[in-house]
Amino acid sequence: MKTVRNFGFLTLIVLLGAFGAHGDSEEAGYDIGDMATDFSLKNVDGSMVSLSDFDTAKGFLVIFTCNTCPYAVKYEDRIIALDKKYKPLGVPVIAINPNNPDLSPDDSLAKMKVRATNKGFTFPYLLDEGQQVFPQYGATRTPHVYLLDKTTNGNAVRYIGAIDDNYQDASKVKEKFVESAVDAMLAGKEIEVTKTRALGCRIKV
Template identity: 60%
Template sequence: MKTIKILSLLTLVVVISAFTINKSNLTTGYSVGDVAEDFSLMNVDGNMVSLSDYKDAKGFIVTFTCNTCPYAVGYEDRIIALNNKYASKGYPVIAIMPNNTDVKPGDDLAAMKQRALDKGFTFPYLIDKEQKVYPKYGATKTPHIFVIQKTKKGNVVKYIGAIDDNYKDANAVKVKYTENAVDALLAGKEVPVKETRAIGCSIKK
């Protein structure tokens, strides 16, 4: 009888522990509709940048990207095009490099400066040196997009995921998820597709 009680207790502990472990391993980060916290990160020009610096912005295209991931490099021209199209309409690109530079030295600040210069970035390219910002967003890939709208409540997340539906060929893209999201917000409409799966390299911790 005692053996049965002990086994029952052990089973209960295992079950509870399993749920606790699973809960702690769940992906955390912002969901669509959440208010994103502001941050202060160093730009390649040496200045600190926050979302609050953009007084006239209607929102942001926050882009987690890097130098070393082939997916991120393949999307660079499309990220530049997004900023060229939407910054003047109130939705600038804010690019953030989230990788651990000890693991990926090709993503360090010096390399970021050179990449921004070579590509002619017209948007901030920030380093998440302490790796504190990307976990709050729940970013897992480079590139990973978060379209944010400024509201009375704060910076509300409206879209999370991929830039479009074809990372291999920009000319073969059929659905421009990020553009569609920003266009909808500018028109005062509901974002048609609020979340997609980001395609890219895993963020290096």
């Protein structure tokens, strides 16, 4: 049974208005149980990356993020930590920058390369050139997470939403939505919370 968890923070009221981080209405895109199509996007190292490249993967954490959103920047270290924790278990992070670099020059591939190097990203950081992939997923924010379960029928969507319940301070997180979802998936258990509201900046289209 799908559970939708909403959460908010009184201290974010001003920021929510400034960066458009209020809750979204239902958007088109994948729902829990849908099969996500593969993609081929350019990585910061110049290679083209697809989900099919990861032969031994058990699933994927596809995270739409960027260089410029304050929310995404706050979560960078946690995204790195997720990759370090779950990639050895077969669930690597695949980060995708969905922003239009014509509207957000600091989200260009060249600037992405600099960011990935400076932060020591341990995962692919891909540019959604032409902005063809994020609408398929239904992503609206940065960051916005999609947990995929690699099955014999394809990559099934198991979780959609936020990484946790406190973007401002990782030490004060009470609910680790993504970690709970991945742990349950790997254990073959039901994921208790399958959807949360993604808090972040609107994708620039």
